[in-house]
Structures are given as structure tokens and as C-alpha cells.
Amino acid sequence: MRSLASVLSLSAILLIPAIAQAQQVTFGGMRADTKAPVEVTADQLNVNQQSGKAVFSGNVLVGQGTMRLMAAQVEVQYAENDRTKISQLVATGGVTLVSETEAAExxxxxxxxxxxxxxxxxxxxLTQGDNVMSGNRLNVDLSTGTGQMDGRVRTILKPGNQ
Structure with a gap:
């Protein structure tokens, strides 16, 4: 019994570096309807028609379905071939992404x-209920609700009540 515990402890210690580098994450609440309209509100808006960029600043709130993104500034980049379609949003300054059950900063x-x-x-x-995870980079696929945390990942898991 003692040797089994030693083997299990050693196995766990050997697995820690692999876990610390990248961790798959499931986002039950981080799924979003990526076809839903994107609504942006802010204190100020600057638009540059030639570059195809719009910069929202001051208390920016971006909403799409039940997903909300908050930041100090959000730059909207439009598709080069169609200036009416959003290509990407780049948020900076205290970014928070929330869904019904999860939040990421x-x-x-x-x-x-x-x-x-x-x-x-x-x-x-990243906060999911009582569980917390931190790292350098989090990639989230909103259609599947999956993601990956990279770069010195640290996880605190609170076991459920038995």
C-alpha cells in the first residue's frame, strides 16, 4: 500500500510540468452565438474611414448574445473588402470577458x-464558479465552448461537496 502511494505521488509530480504549460478548458457558459449582432457602447468614438478602423474609448461595453466584454478601449477593424463587416475587435486596458457562469480578465x-x-x-x-485558473494566454472557441490556457498555468480547483 505504501509503495502504491509513493508511485502515485511520483507520477503526479512528474505530470505537473506538462499540466503547468498548457491546460484545456471547457466553457459551458462561454459559448456565444457568433452570428448575433455585436453591440458596442462607450463614452467616445473616433472613426477613420481611410484605415477602416473605429476606436471606442471610455467604459467600453461590447455585447453579443449573453457574452459581455468590457475594456478601457476597443478598436474595431473592418474587413478590407467590405467595410460594413467587422473583422476583429481588439480590446485593451483592464479587459473583462463574462458569460452567464464564467469570467476572464x-x-x-x-x-x-x-x-x-x-x-x-x-x-x-479565469474564474469558473469556485475554480480559478491563471496563465499568460487563453484561446477560446466561442462556437464549441472550448479553450486552452498557455504559459505557466496555475489552477486552483475546489472539490464539490460529496
Missing amino acids: ARQAVYDVPAGTVVLSGNVL
Whole structure:
């Protein structure tokens, strides 16, 4: 019995470096209807027709379905061949991405609207109920509700009540 415990402990210790580098994450609540309209509100808007960019600043709130993204600034980039279609949103400054059951914080978020993906980077902190995960980069696929945390991942899991 003692040797089995030693083997299990050693196995767990050997697996820690692999777990710390990248961790798959499921987002039950981080799924979003990527075809739903994107609504942006902010204190200010600057538009540059030639570059095809619009910059929202001050208390920016982006909503799409039940997903909300908040930041100090969000740059909207439009498709080169169609200036009426959003290509991506680049959020900076205290970025928070929330759904009904999850929340993530980071320095920056890039939402690729056609692909339906969000990449959060810079001191990412993800909260799922009582569980918390941190890392350098979080890639989220909004259509499947899956993601991957990379870069010195740290996870705190609270076991459920038995």
C-alpha cells in the first residue's frame, strides 16, 4: 500500500510540468452565438474611414448574445473588402470577458468575429464558479465552448461537496 502511494505521488509530480504549460478548458457558459449582432457602447468614438478602423474609448461595453466584454478601449477593424463587416475587435486596458457562469480578465483581448474566437493575453485570470485558473494566454472557441490556457498555468480547483 505504501509503495502504491509513493508511485502515485511520483507520477503526479512528474505530470505537473506538462499540466503547468498548457491546460484545456471547457466553457459551458462561454459559448456565444457568433452570428448575433455585436453591440458596442462607450463614452467616445473616433472613426477613420481611410484605415477602416473605429476606436471606442471610455467604459467600453461590447455585447453579443449573453457574452459581455468590457475594456478601457476597443478598436474595431473592418474587413478590407467590405467595410460594413467587422473583422476583429481588439480590446485593451483592464479587459473583462463574462458569460452567464464564467469570467476572464486580461490585459488584452482579440475577438476574431468571423472565426468566432477570442484570444486573451497578459496575466489572464479565469474564474469558473469556485475554480480559478491563471496563465499568460487563453484561446477560446466561442462556437464549441472550448479553450486552452498557455504559459505557466496555475489552477486552483475546489472539490464539490460529496
